[in-house]
Amino acid sequence: MSLHVSRWLRYLTLLVGLTGLLPGAGRATSTLDDTPRIAVLSAFQGELALLLSRVDAPQSYTVNGVSFTTGVLQGKPVVLFLSGVSMTNTAMTTQLVLDRFHVTHLVFSGIAGGVNPALNIGDVTVAQRWGQYLEVLMARETAPGKYSAPPWMDDVKLPNFGMLHPRPVTVRSDGHSEESKFWFEADAQLLALARSVQGTVLDACDTTKQCLTHSPKLVVGGNGVSGQAFVDNRAFREYVFNTFEANVLDMETAATAMVAYSNGVPFIAFRSLSDLAGGGGTENEMDTFLSIAANNSAKVLLAFLAAWK
Template structure:
C-alpha cells in the first residue's frame, strides 16, 4: 500500500499554503546557516614560514640546509618542518603549474600555522637587460594568461564583446589579458585585480641584502658572465612554458615584466585572499625564447635554482 500525505486535503487552502510557505522558509534558513564541517586539522602549531619551490631541483639546496627536519605527508605532498637560518619553516613542493601552486598553497595554510610565504625557483627571462643566472625579486606579480579570447572578425582582426574593452590589457593576437575577480575575509565584496603585490616589509629586507656571491658554474657548466641580484619590477605567471621570442617581447612591452614563470602569481593570489604576506625569488634558467640557440633551461637549471635558494637563505638570515 502506498500512502501519500497531502496537507491541502486536511487543511483549508489558505492555511495549507501558509504551512507550506513556513516549512520551505525554515528549510532554506537551515541550509543557509548550517555550519561548515570537516575543517582541516593542523599538523603543527608552531608559527612558521612556508618555503615553496615548484619542483625538486629548486628545493635541493634548501632541504640540505634544513635543521631538525620532520616530514608530514598530505594528499601526496611532503611537508618538511624544521629551521632555516634559525627561522621555523615548512618546506614543500607546490608542483609545476598555476593550479598545483594554488591548491598546495592553500593546503599549507590550512594544515600549518603559516605567518608568511616565500617562493624560490627558476624562471624565464623577459627583460632583455637580465641574463641567465641572475636573480630577480619582483615587487608584484600578475597572471598574463587570465585572458579573453577574442573573435576574429576579419583576417588578423580580433573584436572583443561590447562593454568588455575596459577590462582588458594590450592583446597578443586574440589573447586579451584581464584582471581576475578576488575577495578576502576582510573585503568580501569582489574586487578585480591584475597585480598581486608582495609584502613591502619583506621587499625592503630584500633590497638591503647587498652583494650575494652567486654561482656561475655547476657540474662543469659555466656562464659567460657573473650573475646579479635585481630587486623590484614585475613578474608574470601563466599556464604555459614560454619559449617564443615574439611573446617574450610582448610580455616585456605590455607588463614591463622581468621574469615569467608558471606559479608565483597563483601563490600571490592565494596569499592575498588569506591576508598572508609573500615574496618570491626567481633566477633565470633561460630567456623564454630570447636566446640565439635552443632553449637553455635544462643546461642552466641547477645554477639558477641554487642562486635563487642562496638569495632566499640570505633573506631569511636578515629578516627579523
C-alpha cells in the same frame, strides 16, 4: 529505555559507521604543527634541494599526497614543500599549507624565464608585484589580423597578442567579497629585507663546470607574470616585456601571490633566470642552466632568512 529511543540510537550508530566508509569522511582538518613558521615553496624538487639539505631538525608530514618538511632554516622556523608545476597545483598546495600549518609568511624560490632584455641567465629577481597574464579572452577575428572583445566585456584594457586579450582575475578575501585585480603585491617589508642582501655572491658555474659568461646579479623590484604555459617564443617574450614591463615569467608565482592576498599572508618570491623564454640562442637553455639558476635563487633566500630579525 523506550523501544523508540533504542531504535533511534541503533540508527545513529549505524549511520556513524557508514559515514566512516565514505570518501574523505573523518579527515582531519586541524593544523599539524602549531609553531609559527615561514612557508618556503618551490615548484619541483631541483629547486628545493639545496634548501632541504640545510634544514635542521627536519620532520616530515604528508597531506593529500603533498610532502611537508618542518624544521629550522637559518635560525628560522620553516615549513618547506613543493607546490607542483603550474597554476592550479600551486593554488591548491599554497592553500593547503595555510590550512594545515601556522604560516606567518609565504616565500617562493625557483627558476623562471627571463623577459627583460637587460637581465641574463643566472640573475635572481625579486619582483614587486605579480600578475596572471594568461587570464585571457580569446577574441573573435573581425577582420584579417584584427580581434575585438565583446562590447559588454569592459575589463579588456591591456594590449593583445593576436586573439589573446589579458584580463584581471576575480578574487575574494576578508576585506572584499569579490573584486577584480590584475597585480598582486609582494610584501613591502619583505622587499626591503631582500634589498639588504644584494651583496650575496651568486654562482656562475655548476658542479659539472657548466659556466655562464657573465657574473649574475640580484635585482629587486619590477614586475613578474605567471601563467599555465611554458614560453619559448621570442615574439611573445617581447610582447610580455612591452605590455607588462615584466622582468620574468613563470608558471606558479602569481597563483601563490593571489592565495596570499586572499588569506592576508605576507608574500615574496625569489626567481632566478634559467632561460630567456625564447630570447636566447638556437634552443631553450633551461636544461643547461637549471642547476645554476635554482641554486642562485636558494642562495639569495638563505641570505634573506639569515638577515631576517
